[in-house]
Amino acid sequence: MNHLPQAWGRPRDDVYGAYSNSFLQTSGPTTHTQSPIVTGTSVIAVKFKDGVVIAADNLASYGSLARFTDVKRLRKFNTRAVVGFGGDVSDMQYLDRLLSSLDIRENYAEESPDAQLHAKNLHTYLSKVMYKRRSDFNPLWNHLLVAGLDGENKPFLASADLLGTTFSSPTLATGFGAHLAQPILRRTVPDEATVASVTKEQAVELVKESMKVLFYRDARSMDKYSIAVITKEGVELKENEKLENQSWAFAEGIRGYGTQVN
Secondary structure (H helix, E strand, O other), X not given: OOOOHHHOOOOOHHHHOOOOOHHHOOOOOOOOOOOOOEEEOOEEXXXXXXEEEEEEEOOEEEOOEEXXXXXXXXXXEEOOEEEXXXXXXXXXXXXXXXXXXXXXXXXXXXXXXXXXXXHHHHHHHHHHHHXXXXXXXXXXXXXXXXXXXXXOOOEEEEEEOOOOOEEEOOEEEOOOHHHHOHXXXXXXXXXXXXXHHXXXXXXXXXXXXXXXXXXXXXXXXXXXXXXXXXXXXXXXXXXXXXXXXXXXXHHHHOOOOOOOOO
């Protein structure tokens, strides 16, 4: 019996013949991901006078299958920033490890909380990462929202997509949220000038209403979600929220064109 560590977990040579890894060799070209497999749907966010509210549901879909129902797609970076991930979950995990490494380096290098990276710094960093990967023809299949406070402790909200394209607005949404949630968000916060009149409570209710619409209208979403509120006091992150007052019970009253049953 072979007790050497390199032989652990594989068939015995004396029974099955010498182990060969020749099948791992290939003469084909190097390939990269052409389309995401396991994906998360919309991330939505809105500014208010003291900070930013951001939310994303906890579902990761395998194609059209609601496969993983406890995937947290909001990542708290420090006390001043939260990143929301839409798109491929494996690329999200890669970026999460990248941010963890960055966070450790920053914490060792800087002792003062005021010297921490703020949301604007973080968005610049992530946009460069996304653009570099796109330039290598190996993009990260994600659409990111970075929410938090900038260097002057003002609300900051911006996006970066798989091409490294950046965009900033008082309300942002990825995926189907860009079509279904944005009109709801813009009714209350149409432009930057109105942000100062929006309270934290209004912003939270606005985001919850949008999450409910997405649950009903987006087939790749669910009613369990994560929501974060970023202010000067820090990050308030809740990862297992449930939509309130939602039910499919109204479907019982719908009658089609067939035989009616009273």
